[in-house]
Amino acid sequence: MRPEYKPKAIRSYVIRAGRITAGQKAAFERWWPAYGLSLFDGTLDSVATFGREAPLVLEIGFGMGDSLLHMAEHEPEKNFVGIEVHPPGVGRLINGAGEAQLHNLKVYMADAMDVLEDCIPAATIDRLQIYFPDPWHKKKHHKRRIIQPEFIEAVKGKLVPGGVVHLATDWEEYAEAMLEVMTQAPGFTNMAAEGGFSPRPDYRPITKFERRGERLGHQVWDLLFQRDEQL
Numbered sequence: 548m549r550p551e552y553k554p555k556a557i558r559s560y561v562i563r564a565g566r567i568t569a570g571q572k573a574a575f576e577r578w579w580p581a582y583g584l585s586l587f588d589g590t591l592d593s594v595a596t597f598g599r600e601a602p603l604v605l606e607i608g609f610g611m612g613d614s615l616l617h618m619a620e621h622e623p624e625k626n627f628v629g630i631e632v633h634p635p636g637v638g639r640l641i642n643g644a645g646e647a648q649l650h651n652l653k654v655y656m657a658d659a660m661d662v663l664e665d666c667i668p669a670a671t672i673d674r675l676q677i678y679f680p681d682p683w684h685k686k687k688h689h690k691r692r693i694i695q696p697e698f699i700e701a702v703k704g705k706l707v708p709g710g711v712v713h714l715a716t717d718w719e720e721y722a723e724a725m726l727e728v729m730t731q732a733p734g735f736t737n738m739a740a741e742g743g744f745s746p747r748p749d750y751r752p753i754t755k756f757e758r759r760g761e762r763l764g765h766q767v768w769d770l771l772f773q774r775d776e777q778l
């Protein structure tokens with residue numbers, strides 16, 4: 548969580564009150580030592596952390612972690628790092644990872660801004676993914692949206708040349724705002740042949756929530772932007 552020295556920082560999340568169940572507590576005790584990463588660990592050395600050199604995928608705001616778990620299982624040749632502030636989601640993900648005996652997934656329970664700033668070295672992420680970030684519907688709350696020009700500028704330096712930012716949302720007005728931010732961000736190229744939105748890549752599983760939305764006629768917009776080789 549953002550520490551006291553930046554008391555006025557605008558957060559892209561609210562910590563939802565909610566009790567940790569006995570099962571979640573047990574999951575933490577059992578699996579946190581294997582899967583947990585801390586801000587106090589300092590700079591992430593992914594070769595030392597995962598015991599191998601492999602493309603690195605970073606997901607911000609994985610929620611309950613179902614799609615991140617699916618991806619880590621189905622792309623075993625990649626290393627995955629997830630960041631989430633919501634403890635029940637972290638507990639659920641590490642429990643799933645432990646049961647599946649995954650060795651290619653690690654998790655921060657912290658604010659992604661802090662993790663990016665303090666732990667992620669420059670030019671190390673092959674794919675940064677943010678799926679269904681809080682849309683902050685009201686105009687007065689738009690400043691809380693995570694996809695902002697300053698955030699994307701910070702992310703750019705963390706991507707390897709040719710690395711990809713993958714965003715998805717079901718909120719049309721946020722989708723348009725994301726497209727504007729990404730299109731105007733220097734150093735990125737839209738991977739959609741015609742510009743605009745991309746089809747959902749096969750590696751991103753359709754969530755239950757998305758499937759329900761589809762039946763109700765709701766649309767989902769994916770954005771894929773590649774960091775230029777030369778900045």
Ligand SMILES: C[S@@+](CC[C@H](N)C(=O)[O-])C[C@H]1O[C@@H](n2cnc3c(N)ncnc32)[C@H](O)[C@@H]1O
Nearest residue numbers: 559560608609610631632633658659678679681
């Ligand atoms: C609307 S939920 C979507 C969750 C998930 N990606 C999905 O598709 O179901 C957004 C999540 O992002 C998390 N989040 C928002 N800002 C964050 C930040 N700065 N650092 C870490 N997690 C964040 C919230 O806690 C929340 O769980």
